[in-house]
Amino acid sequence: MNAIRLYRKLESDDFVQCLICAHKCKIKKGMTGVCKTIANVDGILYSINYGIIVAKSVDPVEKKPLFHFLPGTGSYSIASPGCNFRCLGCQNADISQTYRDENLGSYLEYFNGMQKTPPEDVVENALKANCKSISYTYTDPAVFFDYSLDVMEIAHKKGLKNIFVTNGYYTEESINAAKGLLDAANVDIKFFNDTSYRRICGGRLEPVLESVELFHKNGVHLELTTLLIDEYNNNDEEIKKIADFIVSVDKNLPWHISRFFPLYKMQDGRVTEEKTIINAYNIGKAAGLNYIYAGNIRLDGYEDTHCPSCGKLLIKRRGYNILENNVIKASGAESEGKCKFCGYKIYGMF
Numbered sequence: 001m002n003a004i005r006l007y008r009k010l011e012s013d014d015f016v017q018c019l020i021c022a023h024k025c026k027i028k029k030g031m032t033g034v035c036k037t038i039a040n041v042d043g044i045l046y047s048i049n050y051g052i053i054v055a056k057s058v059d060p061v062e063k064k065p066l067f068h069f070l071p072g073t074g075s076y077s078i079a080s081p082g083c084n085f086r087c088l089g090c091q092n093a094d095i096s097q098t099y100r101d102e103n104l105g106s107y108l109e110y111f112n113g114m115q116k117t118p119p120e121d122v123v124e125n126a127l128k129a130n131c132k133s134i135s136y137t138y139t140d141p142a143v144f145f146d147y148s149l150d151v152m153e154i155a156h157k158k159g160l161k162n163i164f165v166t167n168g169y170y171t172e173e174s175i176n177a178a179k180g181l182l183d184a185a186n187v188d189i190k191f192f193n194d195t196s197y198r199r200i201c202g203g204r205l206e207p208v209l210e211s212v213e214l215f216h217k218n219g220v221h222l223e224l225t226t227l228l229i230d231e232y233n234n235n236d237e238e239i240k241k242i243a244d245f246i247v248s249v250d251k252n253l254p255w256h257i258s259r260f261f262p263l264y265k266m267q268d269g270r271v272t273e274e275k276t277i278i279n280a281y282n283i284g285k286a287a288g289l290n291y292i293y294a295g296n297i298r299l300d301g302y303e304d305t306h307c308p309s310c311g312k313l314l315i316k317r318r319g320y321n322i323l324e325n326n327v328i329k330a331s332g333a334e335s336e337g338k339c340k341f342c343g344y345k346i347y348g349m350f
């Protein structure tokens with residue numbers, strides 16, 4: 001285990017406050033925070049799952065999903081166990097939630113017994129796999145934040161980009177700590193009301209919105225995802241609020257609207273209907289978003305990128321595969337692409 005970077009001593013010697021995520025847990029000596037991965041040991045906060053990797057894979061970057069960031073490249077993807085949310089419909093509950101559901105006694109002892117991977121090895125594996133980036137994903141990187149920063153520093157020195165796939169439940173301190181190291185993020189905007197965030201995820205809406213704004217201000221390439229769940233967040237008003245918020249930050253931020261499948265503690269939910277996805281797509285377009293994509297569903301044309309200026313097809317996709325790419329790299333600018341037909345600047349890194 002490693003001491004964490006972001007914490008605040010409190011007046012009482014028994015408590016220390018973690019500043020990694022918006023829960024800002026005040027953790028008593030001998031106890032863990034909400035995520036069960038940060039522990040107060042004798043007045044110092046430790047990341048007790050540091051270096052433990054429970055999932056690793058070479059994924060197309062499109063799977064994150066990121067459609068405007070180094071398209072067609074591989075991203076070495078890792079996760080440590082845990083989460084700071086407890087989403088009832090979690091798609092990775094086996095690594096993010098189930099250990100919390102069991103009565104493990106001491107989380108410290110539980111994690112102590114698990115194998116650790118040095119940060120250098122992650123970078124080496126990513127390079128060996130010919131990836132262009134490392135993704136901190138599957139569970140939320142907030143629960144392996146210090147490990148991620150250590151990997152990210154080495155990754156940058158070796159020319160790799162860094163990607164967070166996240167619920168966006170961060171503090172100003174953690175977002176600024178990642179500034180200059182984090183290149184891209186896909187952030188979930190799961191709902192646009194606080195009640196659902198609290199009831200279904202164990203979080204709040206406002207910190208997520210603030211994180212999106214600050215990531216964007218810090219120059220992180222951003223794409224947003226909303227998992228649409230019929231009877232939970234498929235009403236027009238809520239969808240429009242999400243789209244309007246994204247437009248207020250930047251109408252060029254790609255928005256992925258994703259189909260829900262019943263999982264974990266939402267087995268009674270329904271698979272999202274095709275018409276719900278199409279309806280949300282149309283609401284997003286009417287709100288002024290330039291790039292909207294359907295996810296977890298095969299809807300011909302709804303995964304493609306069109307030029308917002310001339311309307312021509314720029315990137316034709318099927319699933320995670322790129323069938324056609326008409327975005328050309330602007331000369332000398334690593335982060336810019338432009339339409340092959342009219343020269344319009346396309347948001348992203350190409």
Ligand code: SF4
Nearest residue numbers: 018021024025033035
């Ligand atoms: S990462 Fe978040 S949930 Fe975990 S201890 Fe820190 S503030 Fe609490």
